[in-house]
Amino acid sequence: MKHFNQEGTLSCGQSFCQKCLMWSLVEDDQLCPCPECRRILKINSLEHCLSEETPDDDDYICQNFQELTDAHGLGELINDCVPGEDEGESISEDMAALKDHHHVCDCVPGEDEGEHIYENGASLIDQQRICYCVPGEDEGESISEDMAALKDHHHVCDCVPGEDEGEHIYENVASLIDQQPLKKGMTEDEKRNCCLLEIHLTEGKYYETLKDIEKNCMNPLKLLLSPLERTAIFINLEELIKVQESFLRAIDASVMAGGSSLAKVFLEFKEQLLVYVEYCSNMESAQKTLSHLLANREDLRQKVKECSLKVHHGHFTLQDLLVVPMQRILKYHLLLKELLKHSADPEERQQLQHALEAMQDLAMHINEVKRDKEILKKISEFQSSIENLQVKLVEFGKPKIHGELKVRCISGNHNKQDRCLFLFDKVVLVCKRKGTQYKLQEMLDLLFHQMTDDPVNNKDPRKWSYGFSLIHLQGKQGFQIFCKTEDMKRKWMEQFERAMSNLKPEKANANHHNFQMNTFDKTTNCEACKMFLKGTFYQGYLCTKCGVGAHKDCLEAFPSCNIRSPEYLDTLSMRPLKKGMTEDEKRNCCLLEIHLTEGKYYETLKDIEKNCMNPLKLLLSPLERTAIFINLEELIKVQESFLRAIDASVMAGGSSLAKVFLEFKEQLLVYVEYCSNMESAQKTLSHLLANREDLRQKVKECSLKVHHGHFTLQDLLAVPMQRILKYHLLLKELLKHSADPEERQQLQQALEAMQDLAMHINEVKRDKEILKKISEFQSSIENLQVKLVEFGKPKIHGELKVRCISGNHNKQDRCLFLFDKVVLVCKRKGTKYKLQEMLDLLFHKMTDDPVNNKDPRKWSYGFSLIHLQGKQGFQIFCKTEDMKRKWMEQFERAMSNLKPEKANANHHNFQMNTFDKTTNCEACKMFLKGTFCQGYLCTKCGVGAHKDCLEAFPSCNIRSPEYLDTLSMRVLPKLGTVQSYHDIPSPPGKSGLTCQGGDVFELLRGPPDSQWEEGRLMQTQESGSFPSSSVKPWSVRARLQAVGSYLEKQTIQDSLAFLAISSKWDILNQRKTRVMVKKANSFYVTESKMFESLLDLLEYYQCHSLKEDSEDLDTTLESPYKFPLHSCSKASTWSRGYNPHVIGMTLAINNFAARDLSELPL
Incomplete structure (x- = not known):
């Protein structure tokens, strides 16, 4: 048995029980209570008894095994020792979606709709598994170069959080347990406890998953993989598990103590969690290695499949499981952000803020290391393509740009030469092309050069005339560089300025320091902000005097330089220094961020239009072009005006910025159409690319012209949705740092407006999916004559049992479809359904049937729908109490939507x-x-x-x-034409309205002392004047529900009783008359469909078209002619056998519950 020794570890060498994680609960010499440990106890006991009390003879042991085990009370060991499936170790079945290789952030909105409006961002780009939630250092740069990570097969949506930025932080498929949104009405302390519990439980589940991967995948595959292959696939998983083991114990102890010290745990483990850097940066190559081996080795493929089945019931492939650690490490800052939001203690909040920043910093560092890994691959390609290069390019910093230009020496009368330039942070290489290779001609050190513009050449109408110069600071040979277009020249000059700024920062010598660009061999912190110097090479700057490391933006934050000891220079130990900004400075930063990112966003839209949409017009039909780019042109026009307004406001100090957002709220509705159709646009594009080689090549060529080809066209199409859903976050940050009361009030209104717009976009997208579902329902119900969309939104559907309340009917299997207004009771016919009943919820109430709940048989949990006018009611039976509760909740919600308590x-x-x-x-x-x-x-x-x-x-x-x-609700007098009028004579000062016999008008104006009247012709909606003598009052009563009105009358012919129904079925009052014969107390239109009463017949044809019995009469009986105008009901108010009339009124002073159908509930 695994005992705990004096040092607090298990006697087997383990630090705690792997099965139950009971380290902190098991005292010294106390047996661990988990089943796994009990099983091991029995194994150890059996081994002991076999070794101590039996001869050392295998045959003897085998022959007497049963007696030996029974003698020691170990008979049940045979069953206990047989490993089953990993009991209880299953991730939620919802995570089965991981298997489709397109997993991202679903962003289920919170109860405040619109929260996490980017819940569907994952479906917008066809990438793989990781929720790339980490913002860059400048968090508002939505179109920053950090989006290059999208090209990595493990980065997906930017996951823009909603108003409450941490809400539903575990919505990602990386979550290892089903999470539920925080409920409304919970106190902040309860929400905090929920957040603590979530961190605690998910960390335990995550650790168990890591151990399962080690036990069931990594260890069994050791025999089939070489050491190099094993390291390439599982990287440093063993080291990672050890860190997580300690981390989990620390989290357990903190949460058990109330969670106030949880932030300290994250801060203490920040350095240890750097173990994830190696794992995440090598994960892509690990999966490629695994895929390659699986494709070429059948034995390995079978073994991996067998191993995967032992982890979480085989829901995931090994490739999926390898992604889990990266998903988890990128989730910590979101978990902490949610906890911070609901923590009230000031000291705890301060610590949580530090922990949150630490985890964000770690996530950004991981991302930068991955990016640097890709950059090093590119540098290696450059290195191999330049023949006579004797130095390592990695020493020259990070590459900025490269391409074909024309170059000539400044001194002398030299011609322009075709050259390929490679620009790095420290040098620019001037090369001559030799086939697919290059030969180095010049290496210019940027430290000794300055760049100047050559505006004179810009007037040269010939090509390659847009130039700039590199002047040597010591008078040596300089060079002129010529570009083909002005845009190309601007792009190259911007990159030269960036490289020179990185090499020679403006504040490099601030406070007597001497900062120089440097590569740090180990992960190092900036001494000013205490954050990592991110990446793997040229991460930041090092002072050659005192040895402090720093970010470029932190160079000025250091005090005066002090020459440090050689020991300090060797260790580069860090000392925290706080960097403070005033609220006004923070406000200005927010304004600048909105200003700059809006400009970059507009440039991106124009690039998409110029380099993608316009060139593809020749290859796409108008329908295909609209399906892919939607209303992008209209959107660009709105953004152009919006950007100009933002520019003007920011230049004037930014106090009017809120008014800009409020004024453009209605115009920004153009994004609704774009965002709601973007998913289908990307599907259309993917389908066309998969089937058309010419289009595929052209799209690839176009994509290379936007942001240096870092993004596919599918990625670029997602940019507008990312931006519109970012505005409320930018305004929220600006509001936080604005002090002026009037400005704060306006910013609050602007924030609410942008949140409202974001939620509206989200709801439109959701309704689009609901309409698809309604369409599926419509096509699956055979004899349905009405459009389901008229009944509101679907609530729930499923198989139940139903029976009529009156009579001794048996329970029938039925499928119910519940909408806001009706419930459809259908009978299954294979894969289709046949409509049996359509119950209008307006005339029903729901009651619980508690007596049936005690019936132990299945399908005994029931509730009833009682008709308010005493007609046929129904009992509905569910299989379980939970199913009954769910259905009753949905019925209550539908009835509340249809008949709100405050409707009147x-x-x-x-x-x-x-x-x-x-x-x-x-x-x-x-x-x-x-x-x-x-x-x-x-x-x-x-x-x-x-x-x-x-x-x-x-x-x-x-x-x-x-x-x-x-509102198309106006009730106007109707006039009919008795004499044709053709504008002769013409009405004085007005236009005449031509009419002829049979025309019907709506009277707009008719002064009693005038011979002229003004009206609108109902057939054409034309308006004008006409003589009063040409018209007379129309005999049919004007009403809101004119179309579909019907009149019932009784006649006697040849001693037979007929009931004639006259139905008004279009705007021109064309009528069709059907005769119903009353025979043997039955009513019918055709004898194939009989009704017991006239009321039943009329109510049936209110929901079913008369076309069922007469093809030339496609209408329903919507409302009776004498029905009150203010009523909204389509059902009749009279019931069988009598016409009700009011005989008196009284006031109910107490509630009354009806005991049977003959009593009226109050």
């Missing part, structure tokens, strides 16, 4: 409505979000509202006819 507040009449255009709630001024059933409309005054805002409106005021007319 302040004399309004709010009803669920679909707004054709983007509309604002008139209470809160925010968008009614989505594309259908976005909110509620008052049928009296025409105001739109959110459900939560219904009570916020003042008393309802019937609006003017002009206002109602704009």
Whole structure:
């Protein structure tokens, strides 16, 4: 048995029990209680008894094995020692999505919709598994060169957080347990405890996964892999596990003690967690090595498959499992950010802020090391392509740019020569092409050169006339460099300026220091900001006097230089120095960030248009071009105006920046169409690239012209969505550092406006997916004659059991589809469904059936839908209590949406409505979000509202006819033509309206003392004047629900009773009459469909078209002619056998629960 010895480790050499992680709970000499340890105890006991009490004879042991085990109480050992599947060691089945090699951040929004509006960013680019959540040093640079990491097969979306930046920080597929969003109503302390628990549990799950990989994959494969291959695939996994073991113990101890010291744990382990740098930087090559070996070795392929099945039930390939450590290390700063948000203690918050910055710094360092690894590959290619190069290019810093230019010496009358230039941080190499190789001609040290512009040459109309010069500071030979275009010249001069600035920083000698660009062999911290000097070579600057290391931006932050001892120069030990900025300086930095990044973003859009969209017009049809680039041209025009407004505001001090965002809120709605169609645009592009070689080559060529080819066209198409979802974060940071009260108020409004826009974009995308689902439902139900989209949004669907309340009916298997307005009861027919019942939730209430819950049989957990007018009700049965709770919750939500509690507040009449255009709630001024059933409309005054805002409106005021007319709700008198009029005579001072017999008008204006009236022709919607004598009042009553109105009347012919239904089925009042014969107390249109009462017949054809029985009558009976105008119901108010009338009124003072269907609940 594994005992704990005096040093606190297990006697087997392990530091704690690997099975239950009970290190801190097991005292010295106490047995670990986990099943694994008990099993090992039995094995050890068996070995002991076999060795001590039996002869050293294998045959004797085999023959007497049963007796030996029974004698020592170890009979059950046979079963215990047989390893099963890793019990309980399964990651959530939701992580099965990892197997499709396209895993990123799903960004499920929080309960505040719009949070983590970039939840679908993962589906926007076809990359692999890593959520690349780490911002660059300048966190607002959304289009910075850091996005080059997208080309790496392990970097995906930038994962822009929502308003609460840490909310749902474990939404990534890297999460090893299912997480739930923090619920509304929780206290901040409860949220903090949830965050602590999440860190604790997921860290334990993560450690178990690492041990599973080691035990079930790495160790078994040792026999099939050489040491080099094993190291290439698993890198330093063993070392990483040891660090995580200690890290987990420290986290356990901190969380058990209340979590106040958790930040210290992260700070103490920052240096140890550098073990991840080697692992993450080599992970891509590890997976390539593994893929290569699997493709060429059948024995290894079978063994790897067998090993993978033992880890998390085989849900993931070994390639997937190797990604887990990188996912975890890049998640720590998000976990800490969420914990910081809900921590109240000032001291704890300060420590958490330090820990958060430390983990962000580590993540950025990992990213920079990976980037440097790619740069070194490029440098190696340059090295091999230049023939007579005697030095190592890596000594000259990082490459900036290279390409074909023309060069000539400044002195003498030399011609321009074709040369290839390679620009590095320290030198520029001037080479001559020799086939595919280059021959070095000149190596110019930038330390001894300065660059000057040559504006005279720019006027030369010939090509290659845009030039600039490199002048030697000591009077030696200088050179002129010529570019083909002005844009190329600008790009090269910018890179030269950057290289010279890196080599000779402006503050290199600040405070008597002597800072020079330097490569640090070990990971080193900047002494000013205490952050890593990131990367693997030329990470920062070293003072040659005192030996301190620094970032370029921190050179001025050091005090006066002090010559340090040689021992200090050797160790380069770090001393923390705080770097402070005033709030005003921080505000200016925020303004500058918004200004600069907006300019870069606009340039990127123009590059996409110029170098991608326009060149591809010849290869794409108009439909394909629209499908891929959507409304990019319109978007660019809006951004151009937006950028000009931002420029003007920032130049004036930035106090009016909030007004710019508020003024452009409506114009920025252009992003809604772009973002909602971007996923389909990328799918269309991928499909075309997969099937057309010519297009594939052209797209590759175009992509190389934008940002040096760092991104594919699919990546570039995602840039606008990334930017629009970043605005509220930029404004939030600016608001934090603004002191002026008036400016803060405006910034708060602008922040809310951009958050509202982001949430609206997210909701439109969600509605687009919902409409796809509704379309699938529509096609799967055979005899459905109505459009499901009219019934609101789907809530839930599934297989249940249903039976009618009246009569002794058996339970029937049915599939229910619940929407906001109705529930469809269907019978399955193979893969299709047949509609059995359509229950209008407006006329039903739901009641629980607690008696049935005690029935031990299956499908006994039921609830009922009771018809409010005493008609047929239904009982619905679920298999489990949890299923019943879920269905009842969705029914309550649907009924609440259809009949909100405050729908009639302040004399309004709010009803669920679909707004054709983007509309604002008139209470809160925010968008009614989505594309259908976005909110509620008052049928009296025409105001739109959110459900939560219904009570916020003042008393309802019937609006003017002009206002109602704009909402297509105006009820105007109707006039019919009795005499044709052809504008002769013409009305005085107005245009005449030609009409002829049969035309119908809406009367707009008709003064009683005038011979002329003004109206609108309903057939053509033309307006004008006409003589009063040409028209007369129209006999059909004007009403809001004119189309679909019907009138029932009874006639007697030849001693037979007929009921005639006259239905108004279009705007021209064309009527079709169907005759229903009342025979044997039955009503029907055709004898194939019989009804017990006229009410049943009418209600059936309110939901089903009369086309079922007559092809020339495609309409439904929507509302009775005498139905009250203010009602929104499509059902009749009269019931079987009698017409109700009011005989009196009384006030209910107590609630009353109906005991059966003959009683009325109050």
